[in-house]
Amino acid sequence: MSETATPEDRLIDAALIHVAFDGWSxxxxxxxxxxxxxxxxxxxxxxxxxxxxxxLAFHRRGDAEMERRLRREPLDDLKVREKIIRAVRTRIEAIEDKEAARRATSLFALPQHAAAGSRAIWDTADLIWTVLGDPSDDINWYTKRATLSGVYGSTVLYWLGDESLENQATWSFLERRIEDVMRFEKAKASVNANPVMRTLLAGPNWALSRVRPPRRMPKVDMPGSWNSES
Known part of the structure; x- marks a missing residue:
């Protein structure tokens, strides 16, 4: 553990040995x-x-590590599907303790914590698209993150039960999921390219084109929170 580690990181590091027995409790x-x-x-x-x-802090720490690794990699020459595969794989490889991830998954499967778990996965998908430079400023901003949330969540569940050498079964599963998404995107593009369908969908497409992503608010210390630097 680094001597400059924050109290939050020190607590997470110390928790990992206990999570296997007591869960995130x-x-x-x-x-x-x-x-x-x-x-x-x-x-x-x-x-x-x-x-x-x-x-949740353990999950965010994995997100931060994924971002750090991805920003060091040369991704510009990769296709979009290759970038996504690389990013999801990097995020999973950034999980420092598989049992801790398993216990977190079980915790967020409980009805009272499901919303927090879903938000954590959404934030991971959002971070991936942000790091990859997603330029979307319409409904696609939402659909990309919703789709990637499903891909990431299902891949993590598969990984938790994967006993193959170097998780090769998981990476194959990930590639299949991305291929499914790409086929859907191609089908959607063909519908939009069809003159008849384009006319029929003109109204809904116009309405959806008015949708904008939420504004990103700066992180601030809120009343009642703990600031370790104060």
């Missing part, structure tokens, strides 16, 4: 605080919902 938070030498009140300020917030 309040018991894991208490044990991590003890092992990391972080005051429990500080740990609870960092993770108000206990294990749920710790699991």
């Amino acid at each position: 309040d018991a894991t938070l208490r044990a991590a605080a003890r092992d990391a030498g972080v005051d429990l009140s500080e740990a609870r300020a960092l993770f108000p919902r206990g294990g749920v917030d710790m699991a």
Whole structure:
């Protein structure tokens, strides 16, 4: 562990050994605080919902590592499908503990945490498209992220049960999912290229063309949150 690691990172690092036994739970938070030498009140300020917030922080850390790796890679000469495959594979390879990911998946499968889990996957898909330089500013902004969320989520589930050498079965599964998406995109393009269908869909297409992605708000410290630099 780096000497300059934040209290959040120290807690996540300390939690990983306990997650295999206690899951992402309040018991894991208490044990991590003890092992990391972080005051429990500080740990609870960092993770108000206990294990749920710790699991989300673990997920965000994987996102950050994926972004760091992707920005070092030469992606400009790759086709879009190749970029997506590379990005999803990089994100999965950035998961530092498979059992911790398995426990997080189980946690976010619970109805009361499903929304938080879905948002985490959406954020991963959004980050991938952002790093890849997606220029969409209409309904495609949403459809690309929704589609990629499905691809990423299903690939992670497959990976969790994959026992093949160097996860080759997972990467083959990923390629098949991307091929399915590309076939759908080709079918959609052929519909839009058809003069009759283009006329029939003129109204809906016009309405959808008015849709814009949400504004990106700057990250700010909110009241009630813990800022380790203060």
